[in-house]
Amino acid sequence: MSNPTPDQHLLDLRAAIRHHDELYYRQATPEISDREYDVLKEKLAQLEFFADAQAEPSPTKTVGDDRTEGFRKIKHRQPMLSLDNTYSEDELRAFHARLLKQFDEGTDLEYVVEPKIDGVAVSVTYKNGKLTQAITRGNGAEGDDITRNLLEGVPSLPRELNDAPELIEIRGEIYMTAEEFLRINTEREESGLPMFANPRNLTAGTIKQLNGVAGRRLEIVLYGVGFCQPNRFTAQSDLHEAVRKWNLPTIEKYWCVHSIDEVWAAIEELDELRHDFAYGTDGAVVKLNSFAMQSEVGMTSKAPRWAIAYKFESEQAETLLEKIDVQIGRTGVVTPVAHLTPVLLAGSTVSRATLHNEDEIKRKDIRPGDTVVVQKAGEIIPQVLSVVLAKRPADSQPFDFRELLTKLDIQAERVPGQVAWRLTDQDDPIQQRRRLKHYSSKQCLDIENLGESVVDQLVTAGLVNDPADLYGLTESQLLELERFGERSASNLVNAIEQSKKAEFWRLLHALGIPHVGKQSAKDLAQHFGSLDALMEADEATLEAVDGIGGIMAQSICSFFVDDANRALILRLREAGVNVTLLSAEQKPHVNSEGAFVGKTVVLTGSLPNLSREEATAMIEQAGGKTSGSVSKKTDYVLAGDAAGSKLTKAEKLGVHILDEAAFRELIGD
Numbered sequence: 001m002s003n004p005t006p007d008q009h010l011l012d013l014r015a016a017i018r019h020h021d022e023l024y025y026r027q028a029t030p031e032i033s034d035r036e037y038d039v040l041k042e043k044l045a046q047l048e049f050f051a052d053a054q055a056e057p058s059p060t061k062t063v064g065d066d067r068t069e070g071f072r073k074i075k076h077r078q079p080m081l082s083l084d085n086t087y088s089e090d091e092l093r094a095f096h097a098r099l100l101k102q103f104d105e106g107t108d109l110e111y112v113v114e115p116k117i118d119g120v121a122v123s124v125t126y127k128n129g130k131l132t133q134a135i136t137r138g139n140g141a142e143g144d145d146i147t148r149n150l151l152e153g154v155p156s157l158p159r160e161l162n163d164a165p166e167l168i169e170i171r172g173e174i175y176m177t178a179e180e181f182l183r184i185n186t187e188r189e190e191s192g193l194p195m196f197a198n199p200r201n202l203t204a205g206t207i208k209q210l211n212g213v214a215g216r217r218l219e220i221v222l223y224g225v226g227f228c229q230p231n232r233f234t235a236q237s238d239l240h241e242a243v244r245k246w247n248l249p250t251i252e253k254y255w256c257v258h259s260i261d262e263v264w265a266a267i268e269e270l271d272e273l274r275h276d277f278a279y280g281t282d283g284a285v286v287k288l289n290s291f292a293m294q295s296e297v298g299m300t301s302k303a304p305r306w307a308i309a310y311k312f313e314s315e316q317a318e319t320l321l322e323k324i325d326v327q328i329g330r331t332g333v334v335t336p337v338a339h340l341t342p343v344l345l346a347g348s349t350v351s352r353a354t355l356h357n358e359d360e361i362k363r364k365d366i367r368p369g370d371t372v373v374v375q376k377a378g379e380i381i382p383q384v385l386s387v388v389l390a391k392r393p394a395d396s397q398p399f400d401f402r403e404l405l406t407k408l409d410i411q412a413e414r415v416p417g418q419v420a421w422r423l424t425d426q427d428d429p430i431q432q433r434r435r436l437k438h439y440s441s442k443q444c445l446d447i448e449n450l451g452e453s454v455v456d457q458l459v460t461a462g463l464v465n466d467p468a469d470l471y472g473l474t475e476s477q478l479l480e481l482e483r484f485g486e487r488s489a490s491n492l493v494n495a496i497e498q499s500k501k502a503e504f505w506r507l508l509h510a511l512g513i514p515h516v517g518k519q520s521a522k523d524l525a526q527h528f529g530s531l532d533a534l535m536e537a538d539e540a541t542l543e544a545v546d547g548i549g550g551i552m553a554q555s556i557c558s559f560f561v562d563d564a565n566r567a568l569i570l571r572l573r574e575a576g577v578n579v580t581l582l583s584a585e586q587k588p589h590v591n592s593e594g595a596f597v598g599k600t601v602v603l604t605g606s607l608p609n610l611s612r613e614e615a616t617a618m619i620e621q622a623g624g625k626t627s628g629s630v631s632k633k634t635d636y637v638l639a640g641d642a643a644g645s646k647l648t649k650a651e652k653l654g655v656h657i658l659d660e661a662a663f664r665e666l667i668g669d
């Protein structure tokens with residue numbers, strides 16, 4: 001075949017970029033990294049520089065379009081543009097040199113340097129001090145009206161401003177905290193659903209849901225002005241001060257500087273600080289401070305000429321993919337996982353990475369024995385970005401997922417119309433074990449002494465096939481098994497007996513209803529109060545519950561009409577397992593007078609006398625909430641023995657640290 005002509009190459013590149021734009025902006029499911037995308041765009045810009053194939057509009061000249069069907073379109077009062085970007089210090093300096101030429105010699109160019117937030121752009125309008133509208137960037141000229149989702153998903157955004165102008169359009173980014181992202185992904189993993197790659201994609205997908213934000217919590221950070229009447233601002237720094245005075249969520253820090261060396265120093269300082277910000281950042285934005293000078297310089301159809309984004313390289317590392325294994329979710333979804341030679345990445349050691357699904361492996365042609373580039377997506381979940389083909393062993397063979405399943409003796413089939421594979425036989429011993437382990441886990445019925453190895457023993461001995469069988473186990477049956485003595489047999493039988501009295505939400509979570517994670521189980525238990533009431537609810541009733549979306553409602557209904565599930569529930573009831581809300585569960589979640597009202601606490605290390613669950617319950621009872629990671633927003637760190645990096649970080653940030661005794665004293669225990 002002959003090589004494509006330069007013009008054909010250019011047209012192909014445009015088509016490829018359009019394809020990636022569609023996936024990124026409209027569907028929030030990009031299939032290449034931002035860096036790979038930026039390289040394609042750069043190549044296209046170079047080709048266009050020399051070519052005359054300019055007939056059609058190029059993605060290098062337009063703003064990536066996020067407009068989707070189902071949302072009202074609203075015109076922006078001022079265009080909402082993108083930013084030119086660079087990964088190179090030289091190009092940043094060239095940007096400054098270009099600007100210098102536009103002004104008289106000796107003019108002082110004052111710059112503002114800000115973090116570049118990796119979120120979803122939004123323009124929020126306040127009319128006479130009241131929040132009236134939120135619009136996405138769209139194609140730059142008009143965007144989607146996402147007011148409803150913003151109000152529902154971003155409770156932290158003030159609905160009113162004091163001393164506001166008649167009309168102001170403030171611009172910023174919607175984002176999701178790492179903590180919320182992990183919560184949602186953990187629930188999805190528990191439900192056997194594919195996990196989201198990073199918080200930015202999940203935010204983009206959430207804000208564009210047609211039926212509300214499905215109980216997902218979003219945040220916002222505001223940093224710009226689109227329109228203001230009457231105008232109150234002459235510079236970007238005025239806007240920052242006003243946004244602060246209005247108590248709007250905004251960036252922690254910005255730098256006002258006067259030379260390109262100072263710009264560079266600010267960027268370096270930002271790179272040090274940014275990991276402690278609540279939102280993800282992928283660079284720094286450098287802007288001329290004066291609005292008058294900004295208008296003088298103007299803009300292109302795509303980006304202002306008075307600003308540039310300097311992007312930080314995402315942290316990546318090369319390592320060996322030793323083998324591909326699978327992980328089985330509690331609903332039987334079989335996910336491929338890469339086992340890697342451990343490598344240090346963004347401050348932690350990575351030895352496993354998700355490969356998402358069969359198609360993803362095929363698309364990237366990932367094979368065991370390959371040297372691969374791993375990256376922390378949104379700096380959270382490690383993922384295999386690409387294969388270093390130059391280092392591929394000569395005898396390497398394409399990877400076949402079906403063959404791996406056969407080798408592991410896993411009976412599974414691909415779900416029609418989806419990328420996921422699911423176990424064919426729910427009575428498959430692997431699945432039985434998985435369900436039993438889930439049932440007895442700390443997050444569900446918390447049956448002490450019923451860990452993985454005991455579950456394996458019980459299933460292998462044919463004593464237990466499903467959770468209801470547990471309640472018929474006798475001490476004498478257990479005594480026949482290896483490693484069981486009188487004491488351990490009696491402890492296990494007692495622990496199983498105890499589990500009958502567990503809180504109702506634990507049973508709901510333990511049933512393994514697809515899509516229903518721990519938080520949803522708690523919400524359902526609180527709302528319906530009993531299994532009977534829940535089983536009677538139709539989809540519409542379920543969807544009316546806070547935090548329950550359409551997919552979950554559907555999944556709950558189909559779970560309860562399934563004969564096998566109904567039979568299991570009947571046997572659990574007959575065994576005496578609690579199926580209603582206990583009085584302890586009816587206590588209001590938030591104690592408005594507790595010592596931790598409005599406070600966020602991070603637990604780390606092991607406490608002398610309290611389990612994590614107990615400490616969490618005590619914090620919640622005292623009106624607080626717990627979080628998995630330490631940031632500036634953390635009020636307390638409750639630290640026990642062997643507390644690691646979280647404690648170090650808390651000390652660095654000056655967060656108040658409590659030991660168990662101080663904690664108990666604070667809540668008056």
Ligand SMILES: NC(=O)c1ccc[n+]([C@@H]2O[C@H](COP(=O)([O-])OP(=O)(O)OC[C@H]3O[C@@H](n4cnc5c(N)ncnc54)[C@H](O)[C@@H]3O)[C@@H](O)[C@H]2O)c1
Binds near residue numbers: 224
């Ligand atoms: N992976 C993919 O397939 C894919 C596809 C399309 C786009 N992308 C990514 O998106 C980028 C292009 O997207 P884009 O046009 O939204 O540009 P961008 O995200 O690189 O920069 C422009 C945007 O940055 C935001 N921003 C954040 N902090 C800001 C601040 N302090 N001041 C001003 N603006 C700020 C604004 O919303 C602005 O519109 C690409 O460079 C690439 O990284 C990736």
